[in-house]
Amino acid sequence: MKILVTAKRVPDPEQKVKIKDGALDLSGANFIVNPFDEYAVEAALRLTEKVEGATTRCGEVTVLGIGPKDMSQQLRSCLAMGADRALLVEGSDEGLDSEQVARVIVAVYQRERPDLLLLGKQTVDGESNQVAQLVAGYLGLPQACFACTIEASADGKSVVVGREVDGGTETKRLPLPAVVTVDLRSVLPQSVRNQQTPATHAYPEGPRYASLKGIMASKKKPLDSLDLATLGVTATPRLKLLSLEAPPQRQAGVKVESVDALIDKLRHEAKVI
Amino acid sequence: MSNVLVVAEQQHGVLRSASLNAISLGRALVAANGGGTLTALLVGHELGSAAAELARYPVDQVLTVDHPALAAYLAETHAPVVAAVAQQLAAEQVAATATSTGKDLLPRVAALLDAGMASEIAAVVGPRRFKRPMLAGNAIGLVEVLTSRVVVTGRQTEWPAAQPSAAAAPITATAVPPGPALGAEVLGLAQLPSERPELTEARVVVTGGRGMGSGENFKHLGALADVLGGALGATRAACDAGMVPNDLQVGQTGKVVAPELYLAVGVSGAIQHLAGMKSSRVIVAINKNAEAPIFQVADYGLVAKWEDTIEDLTTKLRALRSA
Ligand SMILES: Cc1cc2nc3c(=O)[nH]c(=O)nc-3n(C[C@H](O)[C@H](O)[C@H](O)COP(=O)(O)OP(=O)(O)OC[C@H]3O[C@@H](n4cnc5c(N)ncnc54)[C@H](O)[C@@H]3O)c2cc1C
Numbered sequence: 210m211k212i213l214v215t216a217k218r219v220p221d222p223e224q225k226v227k228i229k230d231g232a233l234d235l236s237g238a239n240f241i242v243n244p245f246d247e248y249a250v251e252a253a254l255r256l257t258e259k260v261e262g263a264t265t266r267c268g269e270v271t272v273l274g275i276g277p278k279d280m281s282q283q284l285r286s287c288l289a290m291g292a293d294r295a296l297l298v299e300g301s302d303e304g305l306d307s308e309q310v311a312r313v314i315v316a317v318y319q320r321e322r323p324d325l326l327l328l329g330k331q332t333v334d335g336e337s338n339q340v341a342q343l344v345a346g347y348l349g350l351p352q353a354c355f356a357c358t359i360e361a362s363a364d365g366k367s368v369v370v371g372r373e374v375d376g377g378t379e380t381k382r383l384p385l386p387a388v389v390t391v392d393l394r395s396v397l398p399q400s401v402r403n404q405q406t407p408a409t410h411a412y413p414e415g416p417r418y419a420s421l422k423g424i425m426a427s428k429k430k431p432l433d434s435l436d437l438a439t440l441g442v443t444a445t446p447r448l449k450l451l452s453l454e455a456p457p458q459r460q461a462g463v464k465v466e467s468v469d470a471l472i473d474k475l476r477h478e479a480k481v482i
Numbered sequence: 483m484s485n486v487l488v489v490a491e492q493q494h495g496v497l498r499s500a501s502l503n504a505i506s507l508g509r510a511l512v513a514a515n516g517g518g519t520l521t522a523l524l525v526g527h528e529l530g531s532a533a534a535e536l537a538r539y540p541v542d543q544v545l546t547v548d549h550p551a552l553a554a555y556l557a558e559t560h561a562p563v564v565a566a567v568a569q570q571l572a573a574e575q576v577a578a579t580a581t582s583t584g585k586d587l588l589p590r591v592a593a594l595l596d597a598g599m600a601s602e603i604a605a606v607v608g609p610r611r612f613k614r615p616m617l618a619g620n621a622i623g624l625v626e627v628l629t630s631r632v633v634v635t636g637r638q639t640e641w642p643a644a645q646p647s648a649a650a651a652p653i654t655a656t657a658v659p660p661g662p663a664l665g666a667e668v669l670g671l672a673q674l675p676s677e678r679p680e681l682t683e684a685r686v687v688v689t690g691g692r693g694m695g696s697g698e699n700f701k702h703l704g705a706l707a708d709v710l711g712g713a714l715g716a717t718r719a720a721c722d723a724g725m726v727p728n729d730l731q732v733g734q735t736g737k738v739v740a741p742e743l744y745l746a747v748g749v750s751g752a753i754q755h756l757a758g759m760k761s762s763r764v765i766v767a768i769n770k771n772a773e774a775p776i777f778q779v780a781d782y783g784l785v786a787k788w789e790d791t792i793e794d795l796t797t798k799l800r801a802l803r804s805a
């Protein structure tokens with residue numbers, strides 16, 4: 210199976226968000242791969258390898274990033290996890306909207322013709338949660354968003370996806386090629402099945418760490434740059450971020466000493482019970 | 483003036499309550515455009531009482547598209563229907579609540595309409611200008627949609643449920659062909675029945691974290707939630723560990739809640755969790771570690787183990803209730 214995974218770089222969510230003059234102040238920001246995209250890389254690797262004693266690859270994973278040149282660092286870390294090759298389409302972090310990102314992905318899809326397009330459920334900075342659905346809409350492909358489980362069929366022609374929906378889990382079957390976005394639970398030990406690795410195999414929880422060998426190997430893996438002109442993408446933005454402001458801050462309250470004191474506060478001060 | 487289309491949801495012929503939040507959002511869009519009509523759309527099969535129920539709320543008309551091929555929700559078949567209806571009505575603005583269906587469907591509709599989209603908006607500032615939380619609730623963005631047609635989803639907690647209106651709106655069935663399923667099919671939906679109110683609507687939410695230790699121990703929180711007539715929530719860590727079902731997750735990437743009272747028990751207060759509950763009116767934290775970050779947003783903090791407090795709290799609240 211040939212999989213195209215997309216990855217955005219985002220400022221580390223653990224760092225404090227700084228806003229200056231109505232815009233995000235990224236000075237001193239540390240960038241990481243958007244966590245959901247890291248999960249997508251993990252899911253793609255699990256789908257394209259056979260783990261039985263040793264691990265052998267049985268498919269190809271290409272990672273596509275759209276961002277500044279510096280983003281090659283994050284793409285290298287995806288290669289170090291085990292992805293086979295990476296593509297970097299140059300653009301700014303903030304300048305591109307979902308529309309432009311989606312059009313780039315569509316163009317790369319048409320060049321690469323993967324069996325599966327795997328994206329994160331959302332970016333943790335912009336939180337748009339639209340790119341995959343736009344891409345599926347433009348390409349006329351079936352979609353399964355918010356995957357907690359992915360099972361490839363033995364013939365490699367379809368996937369069955371468990372989708373996290375309000376109130377439960379929906380199971381949806383899609384013929385390939387298709388667009389899938391991954392949610393948090395896709396990285397639990399037995400969330401992904403590919404009919405190659407025995408179904409009883411349990412992965413460690415979470416996305417894999419790059420091994421020293423993986424890091425060394427990543428340096429030799431292909432990481433190609435593409436530009437919008439080569440791809441023939443001329444999309445104009447459809448959403449503009451005019452300004453950012455800090456939300457109202459919540460003040461820490463008081464500590465109470467006992468259950469009785471808590472009940473008293475809730476009844477007589479907060480008046481909620 | 484603008485025609486606004488809101489996408490309502492039903493399940494087995496019963497109107498989903500998130501539709502009422504969508505109507506409030508739709509009314510705000512009409513107001514921002516200096517007037518216009520508000521149409522609520524129901525798509526599915528065997529719509530039961532949902533259309534009549536929807537017509538009781540402040541919309542100008544209810545449109546239904548009923549077709550056997552639309553029985554199970556599929557973005558593939560439903561998105562073309564919503565887009566076609568938007569074209570027919572010349573609706574400049576298309577909106578829905580950001581439920582799991584709204585989030586899945588509306589961007590695909592935007593793609594079919596070649597429209598710009600703003601997700602999970604919290605306020606309508608102008609016909610094309612909206613405020614939306616970003617960066618785990620640590621920033622509020624002011625965004626502008628640059629296309630003439632606008633698609634939005636609204637964050638449910640920011641849009642109150644619409645109240646019924648005096649007169650019922652007319653209901654019209656319209657025949658729009660379903661989109662092709664493209665081979666996609668729903669094989670099943672595993673839903674766990676719950677007697678408790680929905681997380682996103684409950685007046686009280688009792689949330690447990692990894693500190694609860696096991697799924698079994700969540701029954702103590704369930705009992706507390708029941709005394710308060712509240713819903714049960716959980717952190718990612720508790721869901722991932724299989725203590726409770728995934729759809730109880732509160733946070734940046736789970737449900738966003740804003741109840742009158744939020745009780746966090748054995749929850750550390752990671753930013754991704756805070757993003758989903760910081761707008762609650764009153765926050766209570768019970769955690770054995772006095773340094774836990776949750777105390778920085780809690781109005782009332784109790785440094786204690788849940789084992790030593792929850793039963794006592796439940797018993798005393800129950801006694802108060804029956805007094
Ligand atoms: C991309 C991404 C998205 C995420 N989205 C979400 C999200 O939507 N929602 C979410 O919740 N998390 C989310 N997370 C995870 C988040 O970062 C934290 O890991 C998680 O919220 C921690 O859960 P917790 O507080 O239950 O566990 P912990 O951080 O392990 O905290 C457990 C707490 O319990 C206390 N405790 C232990 N024993 C007891 C006891 N007996 N009595 C009382 N207190 C006790 C401890 O002092 C501790 O503070 C996300 C993470 C990522 C990377």
Ligand SMILES: Nc1ncnc2c1ncn2[C@@H]1O[C@H](COP(=O)(O)O)[C@@H](O)[C@H]1O
Nearest residue numbers: 215216217275329331332337338339340
């Ligand atoms: N600049 C980007 N480069 C590569 N992939 C992206 C980019 N922006 C968004 N994506 C992908 O689209 C998914 C959803 O993003 P969003 O719709 O922006 O929340 C992300 O998880 C990524 O997989």
